[in-house]
Amino acid sequence: MSHAGAYHGAVTGSLALHPLAVPRSLAERGIDRVLVYRVPLTVRFRRIDVRDGLLLHGPAGWGETSPFWDYAPAESSAWLRAGIEGATASLPEAHRDRIPVNVTVPVVDPELAHRLVAGSGCRTAKVKVADPRTDLASDCARLEAVRDALGPEGLIRVDANAAWDVETAVRAIAELNRAAGGLEYAEQPCPGVEDLARVRRAVDVPIAADESVRRAEDPVAVARAHAADILIVKAQPLGGVRRALDVVEQAGLPAVVSSALDTSVGIGLASHLAAALPDLDHACGLATTRLFTGDVTADPMTPVDGSIPVRRCQVDQADAAEGDPQLCDRWAARLDAMLEVVDA
Ligand SMILES: [Mg+2]
Known part of the structure:
Protein backbone atom coordinates (compact mmCIF):
# COMPACT_ATOMS: atom_id res chain seq x y z
CA MET A 1 0.00 0.00 0.00
CA PRO A 92 -37.84 11.89 -5.01
CA GLU A 93 -39.83 14.85 -3.73
CA ALA A 94 -38.39 16.49 -0.60
CA HIS A 95 -40.60 17.15 2.44
CA ARG A 96 -37.96 19.18 4.33
CA ASP A 97 -34.86 21.20 3.49
CA ARG A 98 -32.63 20.43 6.50
CA ILE A 99 -31.91 17.15 8.26
CA PRO A 100 -31.04 17.01 11.99
CA VAL A 101 -27.96 14.84 12.51
CA ASN A 102 -26.17 13.10 15.38
CA VAL A 103 -22.54 13.46 16.29
CA THR A 104 -20.81 10.06 16.19
CA VAL A 105 -18.52 9.17 19.10
CA PRO A 106 -16.03 6.41 18.25
CA VAL A 107 -14.35 4.25 20.88
CA VAL A 108 -12.28 7.04 22.46
CA ASP A 109 -11.53 8.08 26.03
CA PRO A 110 -14.13 10.12 27.98
CA GLU A 111 -12.24 13.43 27.63
CA LEU A 112 -12.14 13.21 23.84
CA ALA A 113 -15.76 12.00 23.74
CA HIS A 114 -16.77 15.07 25.76
CA ARG A 115 -14.86 17.39 23.42
CA LEU A 116 -16.30 15.77 20.25
CA VAL A 117 -19.87 16.17 21.48
CA ALA A 118 -19.49 19.64 22.99
CA GLY A 119 -17.92 20.99 19.81
CA SER A 120 -20.41 19.34 17.44
CA GLY A 121 -23.45 21.58 17.79
CA CYS A 122 -25.56 18.37 17.69
CA ARG A 123 -28.26 17.59 20.23
CA THR A 124 -28.10 13.84 19.60
CA ALA A 125 -25.00 11.67 20.05
CA LYS A 126 -24.41 8.17 18.77
CA VAL A 127 -21.85 6.35 20.86
CA LYS A 128 -20.03 3.24 19.66
CA VAL A 129 -19.93 0.55 22.36
CA ALA A 130 -18.99 -3.14 22.78
CA ASP A 131 -15.67 -2.79 21.00
CA PRO A 132 -13.49 -5.86 21.69
CA ARG A 133 -10.57 -3.61 22.74
CA THR A 134 -12.56 -2.13 25.63
CA ASP A 135 -15.03 -3.17 28.35
CA LEU A 136 -18.45 -2.21 29.66
CA ALA A 137 -17.02 0.04 32.37
CA SER A 138 -15.19 2.19 29.81
CA ASP A 139 -18.34 2.32 27.65
CA CYS A 140 -20.22 3.60 30.71
CA ALA A 141 -17.53 6.19 31.43
CA ARG A 142 -17.74 7.42 27.83
CA LEU A 143 -21.55 7.66 28.07
CA GLU A 144 -21.34 9.67 31.29
CA ALA A 145 -18.99 12.11 29.58
CA VAL A 146 -21.32 12.38 26.59
CA ARG A 147 -24.33 13.07 28.85
CA ASP A 148 -22.32 15.74 30.62
CA ALA A 149 -21.48 17.40 27.29
CA LEU A 150 -25.04 17.17 25.90
CA GLY A 151 -26.97 18.20 28.99
CA PRO A 152 -30.24 16.62 30.17
CA GLU A 153 -32.18 17.54 27.00
CA GLY A 154 -29.82 15.76 24.60
CA LEU A 155 -30.48 12.31 23.19
CA ILE A 156 -27.97 9.47 23.37
CA ARG A 157 -28.07 6.31 21.28
CA VAL A 158 -25.55 3.44 21.37
CA ASP A 159 -24.40 1.14 18.56
CA ALA A 160 -23.03 -2.31 19.48
CA ASN A 161 -22.52 -3.47 15.87
CA ALA A 162 -23.91 -6.95 16.67
CA ALA A 163 -21.19 -7.68 19.23
CA TRP A 164 -23.28 -9.27 22.00
CA ASP A 165 -25.25 -12.43 22.65
CA VAL A 166 -28.75 -12.05 24.13
CA GLU A 167 -27.76 -12.38 27.77
CA THR A 168 -24.83 -9.95 27.50
CA ALA A 169 -26.98 -7.49 25.55
CA VAL A 170 -29.76 -7.42 28.13
CA ARG A 171 -27.29 -6.82 30.95
CA ALA A 172 -25.18 -4.29 29.03
CA ILE A 173 -28.15 -2.24 27.77
CA ALA A 174 -29.46 -1.86 31.33
CA GLU A 175 -26.03 -0.67 32.53
CA LEU A 176 -25.51 1.68 29.60
CA ASN A 177 -29.02 3.06 29.98
CA ARG A 178 -28.20 3.95 33.58
CA ALA A 179 -24.82 5.48 32.73
CA ALA A 180 -26.32 7.57 29.93
CA GLY A 181 -29.20 8.82 32.05
CA GLY A 182 -31.56 7.23 29.52
CA LEU A 183 -30.95 5.94 25.99
CA GLU A 184 -32.90 6.97 22.88
CA TYR A 185 -32.26 3.48 21.47
CA ALA A 186 -29.72 0.65 21.26
CA GLU A 187 -28.60 -0.22 17.76
CA GLN A 188 -28.00 -3.81 16.63
CA PRO A 189 -27.09 -5.41 19.99
CA CYS A 190 -27.01 -8.94 18.46
CA PRO A 191 -26.47 -10.29 14.95
CA GLY A 192 -29.59 -12.42 14.33
CA VAL A 193 -33.21 -11.31 13.94
CA GLU A 194 -34.41 -13.92 16.48
CA ASP A 195 -31.92 -12.73 19.10
CA LEU A 196 -32.77 -9.11 18.37
CA ALA A 197 -36.43 -9.89 19.05
CA ARG A 198 -35.52 -11.63 22.33
CA VAL A 199 -33.48 -8.62 23.51
CA ARG A 200 -36.28 -6.27 22.48
CA ARG A 201 -38.76 -8.17 24.66
CA ALA A 202 -36.36 -8.14 27.62
CA VAL A 203 -35.37 -4.46 27.79
CA ASP A 204 -37.20 -1.12 28.05
CA VAL A 205 -34.81 0.67 25.67
CA PRO A 206 -36.04 0.76 22.03
CA ILE A 207 -34.04 -1.44 19.63
CA ALA A 208 -32.80 -0.27 16.24
CA ALA A 209 -31.75 -2.62 13.43
CA ASP A 210 -28.83 -1.75 11.15
CA GLU A 211 -26.85 -4.81 10.00
CA SER A 212 -30.15 -6.76 10.03
CA VAL A 213 -31.40 -4.33 7.36
CA ARG A 214 -28.44 -3.57 5.15
CA ARG A 215 -26.72 -6.98 5.16
CA ALA A 216 -29.86 -9.14 5.14
CA GLU A 217 -31.19 -11.00 2.15
CA ASP A 218 -34.61 -9.55 3.04
CA PRO A 219 -34.25 -6.09 4.66
CA VAL A 220 -37.91 -6.10 5.79
CA ALA A 221 -37.71 -9.45 7.64
CA VAL A 222 -36.55 -7.76 10.86
CA ALA A 223 -39.70 -5.60 10.89
CA ARG A 224 -41.99 -8.55 10.16
CA ALA A 225 -40.40 -10.44 13.08
CA HIS A 226 -41.13 -7.49 15.45
CA ALA A 227 -37.42 -7.50 16.22
CA ALA A 228 -36.89 -3.72 16.06
CA ASP A 229 -38.56 -0.42 16.92
CA ILE A 230 -36.48 1.64 14.52
CA LEU A 231 -34.86 0.94 11.15
CA ILE A 232 -31.42 2.27 10.20
CA VAL A 233 -31.41 2.76 6.42
CA LYS A 234 -28.40 3.45 4.23
CA ALA A 235 -28.85 4.27 0.58
CA GLN A 236 -25.74 2.58 -0.83
CA PRO A 237 -26.08 -0.91 0.72
CA LEU A 238 -29.82 -0.96 -0.02
CA GLY A 239 -29.27 -0.20 -3.72
CA GLY A 240 -30.15 3.50 -3.83
CA VAL A 241 -32.52 6.17 -2.55
CA ARG A 242 -35.70 4.78 -4.18
CA ARG A 243 -35.05 1.25 -2.97
CA ALA A 244 -34.35 2.49 0.58
CA LEU A 245 -37.65 4.42 0.55
CA ASP A 246 -39.44 1.21 -0.49
CA VAL A 247 -37.85 -0.71 2.40
CA VAL A 248 -39.00 1.91 4.92
CA GLU A 249 -42.52 1.93 3.50
CA GLN A 250 -42.79 -1.87 3.57
CA ALA A 251 -41.35 -2.08 7.09
CA GLY A 252 -43.75 0.54 8.47
CA LEU A 253 -41.24 1.59 11.16
CA PRO A 254 -39.64 4.96 11.96
CA ALA A 255 -36.34 5.29 10.10
CA VAL A 256 -32.95 6.84 10.76
CA VAL A 257 -31.01 7.56 7.58
CA SER A 258 -27.31 6.94 8.07
CA SER A 259 -24.17 7.20 6.01
CA ALA A 260 -22.09 4.24 4.90
CA LEU A 261 -19.03 6.38 5.64
CA ASP A 262 -19.66 8.17 2.31
CA THR A 263 -17.99 11.29 0.96
CA SER A 264 -20.16 14.41 0.64
CA VAL A 265 -21.50 12.99 -2.65
CA GLY A 266 -23.07 10.00 -0.87
CA ILE A 267 -24.14 12.16 2.08
CA GLY A 268 -25.88 14.57 -0.30
CA LEU A 269 -27.89 11.73 -1.84
CA ALA A 270 -28.65 10.39 1.65
CA SER A 271 -29.90 13.86 2.65
CA HIS A 272 -32.44 13.53 -0.17
CA LEU A 273 -33.47 10.10 1.13
CA ALA A 274 -34.05 11.61 4.59
CA ALA A 275 -35.92 14.53 3.03
CA ALA A 276 -38.23 12.18 1.11
CA LEU A 277 -39.38 10.19 4.16
CA PRO A 278 -42.99 11.07 5.10
CA ASP A 279 -41.98 11.19 8.80
CA LEU A 280 -38.59 11.90 10.33
CA ASP A 281 -38.68 11.74 14.13
CA HIS A 282 -35.00 11.02 14.86
CA ALA A 283 -31.71 12.71 14.04
CA CYS A 284 -29.90 11.03 11.16
CA GLY A 285 -26.38 9.59 11.06
CA LEU A 286 -25.17 11.93 8.34
CA ALA A 287 -22.50 13.97 10.13
CA THR A 288 -19.72 11.55 9.23
CA THR A 289 -17.71 13.77 6.86
CA ARG A 290 -15.99 14.91 10.08
CA LEU A 291 -14.25 11.53 10.12
CA PHE A 292 -12.53 12.33 6.79
CA THR A 293 -9.32 14.37 6.53
CA GLY A 294 -10.53 15.77 3.18
CA ASP A 295 -13.56 15.72 0.89
CA VAL A 296 -14.32 15.55 -2.82
CA THR A 297 -16.06 18.91 -2.91
CA ALA A 298 -15.04 22.42 -1.91
CA ASP A 299 -18.47 22.73 -0.23
CA PRO A 300 -18.78 19.62 1.97
CA MET A 301 -21.90 18.41 3.80
CA THR A 302 -20.70 19.66 7.17
CA PRO A 303 -23.35 20.05 9.88
CA VAL A 304 -24.21 23.52 11.17
CA ASP A 305 -26.08 23.78 14.49
CA GLY A 306 -26.87 20.06 14.42
CA SER A 307 -28.29 19.77 10.91
CA ILE A 308 -27.22 19.44 7.29
CA PRO A 309 -28.86 20.98 4.21
CA VAL A 310 -30.69 18.83 1.65
CA ARG A 311 -28.66 19.12 -1.54
CA ARG A 312 -26.58 17.15 -4.01
CA CYS A 313 -22.82 17.63 -4.05
CA GLN A 314 -20.60 18.20 -7.06
CA VAL A 315 -17.04 16.89 -7.31
CA ASP A 316 -14.58 19.74 -7.76
MG1 LIG B 1 -24.70 0.71 13.00
Missing part, protein backbone atom coordinates in the same frame (compact mmCIF):
# COMPACT_ATOMS: atom_id res chain seq x y z
CA SER A 2 1.44 3.40 -0.98
CA HIS A 3 1.62 6.15 1.60
CA ALA A 4 -0.57 9.25 1.27
CA GLY A 5 2.34 11.39 0.09
CA ALA A 6 2.52 9.41 -3.15
CA TYR A 7 -0.94 10.60 -4.23
CA HIS A 8 -1.79 13.65 -6.29
CA GLY A 9 -4.88 15.64 -7.19
CA ALA A 10 -5.97 16.59 -3.69
CA VAL A 11 -9.11 18.75 -3.46
CA THR A 12 -9.13 19.38 0.27
CA GLY A 13 -6.99 17.90 3.03
CA SER A 14 -5.25 14.75 1.92
CA LEU A 15 -7.91 13.51 -0.47
CA ALA A 16 -6.82 12.15 -3.85
CA LEU A 17 -8.88 11.55 -7.00
CA HIS A 18 -7.86 9.34 -9.93
CA PRO A 19 -9.70 8.96 -13.23
CA LEU A 20 -10.77 5.46 -14.33
CA ALA A 21 -11.77 4.32 -17.83
CA VAL A 22 -15.59 4.22 -18.09
CA PRO A 23 -16.74 0.63 -18.77
CA ARG A 24 -19.01 0.31 -21.81
CA SER A 25 -22.06 -0.81 -19.85
CA LEU A 26 -21.82 2.34 -17.68
CA ALA A 27 -21.26 4.55 -20.74
CA GLU A 28 -24.44 3.10 -22.25
CA ARG A 29 -26.29 4.35 -19.16
CA GLY A 30 -25.02 7.88 -19.78
CA ILE A 31 -22.16 7.81 -17.28
CA ASP A 32 -19.24 9.81 -18.69
CA ARG A 33 -16.76 9.88 -15.80
CA VAL A 34 -15.60 7.46 -13.13
CA LEU A 35 -13.13 8.56 -10.44
CA VAL A 36 -11.40 6.62 -7.70
CA TYR A 37 -11.13 8.56 -4.44
CA ARG A 38 -8.92 7.81 -1.49
CA VAL A 39 -8.90 9.72 1.79
CA PRO A 40 -7.35 8.98 5.21
CA LEU A 41 -9.73 9.07 8.20
CA THR A 42 -9.12 11.35 11.17
CA VAL A 43 -9.67 8.43 13.56
CA ARG A 44 -9.68 4.66 13.05
CA PHE A 45 -13.32 3.66 12.43
CA ARG A 46 -14.88 0.33 11.51
CA ARG A 47 -11.35 -1.12 11.63
CA ILE A 48 -10.17 1.07 8.73
CA ASP A 49 -7.84 4.08 8.56
CA VAL A 50 -8.36 5.02 4.90
CA ARG A 51 -11.58 5.23 2.90
CA ASP A 52 -11.66 4.68 -0.84
CA GLY A 53 -14.36 4.23 -3.45
CA LEU A 54 -15.78 5.30 -6.80
CA LEU A 55 -17.54 8.49 -7.90
CA LEU A 56 -19.74 8.22 -11.00
CA HIS A 57 -20.80 11.22 -13.09
CA GLY A 58 -23.81 11.19 -15.38
CA PRO A 59 -26.74 13.29 -16.59
CA ALA A 60 -28.21 13.72 -13.07
CA GLY A 61 -24.92 14.62 -11.36
CA TRP A 62 -22.57 12.58 -9.17
CA GLY A 63 -23.21 9.23 -7.49
CA GLU A 64 -21.03 7.22 -5.10
CA THR A 65 -20.16 3.52 -4.98
CA SER A 66 -17.87 2.71 -2.06
CA PRO A 67 -18.44 -0.84 -0.74
CA PHE A 68 -15.95 -1.88 1.92
CA TRP A 69 -13.21 -4.23 0.73
CA ASP A 70 -14.53 -7.19 2.73
CA TYR A 71 -17.79 -7.20 0.70
CA ALA A 72 -18.06 -9.70 -2.18
CA PRO A 73 -19.32 -8.64 -5.64
CA ALA A 74 -22.93 -9.76 -5.03
CA GLU A 75 -23.29 -7.59 -1.90
CA SER A 76 -21.24 -4.75 -3.44
CA SER A 77 -23.47 -4.67 -6.53
CA ALA A 78 -26.21 -2.91 -4.50
CA TRP A 79 -23.70 -0.11 -3.84
CA LEU A 80 -23.06 0.13 -7.58
CA ARG A 81 -26.82 0.34 -8.26
CA ALA A 82 -26.93 3.25 -5.82
CA GLY A 83 -24.01 4.96 -7.59
CA ILE A 84 -25.65 4.53 -10.99
CA GLU A 85 -28.95 5.88 -9.61
CA GLY A 86 -27.17 8.92 -8.17
CA ALA A 87 -25.54 9.70 -11.51
CA THR A 88 -28.52 9.03 -13.75
CA ALA A 89 -31.89 9.24 -11.92
CA SER A 90 -34.01 12.08 -10.60
CA LEU A 91 -34.52 12.36 -6.85
CA GLN A 317 -11.35 19.55 -9.74
CA ALA A 318 -12.41 16.20 -11.14
CA ASP A 319 -9.82 16.41 -13.91
CA ALA A 320 -6.90 17.39 -11.72
CA ALA A 321 -5.66 13.98 -10.65
CA GLU A 322 -2.89 11.76 -11.91
CA GLY A 323 -3.49 8.02 -11.90
CA ASP A 324 -2.41 5.72 -9.10
CA PRO A 325 -2.00 2.52 -11.15
CA GLN A 326 -2.26 0.07 -8.26
CA LEU A 327 -5.36 1.61 -6.68
CA CYS A 328 -7.04 2.16 -10.07
CA ASP A 329 -6.37 -1.44 -11.17
CA ARG A 330 -7.95 -2.77 -7.99
CA TRP A 331 -11.05 -0.62 -8.45
CA ALA A 332 -11.32 -1.34 -12.20
CA ALA A 333 -11.35 -5.08 -11.48
CA ARG A 334 -13.87 -4.61 -8.69
CA LEU A 335 -16.11 -2.44 -10.86
CA ASP A 336 -16.11 -5.15 -13.55
CA ALA A 337 -17.09 -7.78 -10.97
CA MET A 338 -19.95 -5.59 -9.64
CA LEU A 339 -21.13 -4.79 -13.17
CA GLU A 340 -21.30 -8.49 -13.97
CA VAL A 341 -23.86 -8.86 -11.19
CA VAL A 342 -25.78 -5.68 -12.08
CA ASP A 343 -25.92 -6.55 -15.81
CA ALA A 344 -26.80 -10.24 -15.28
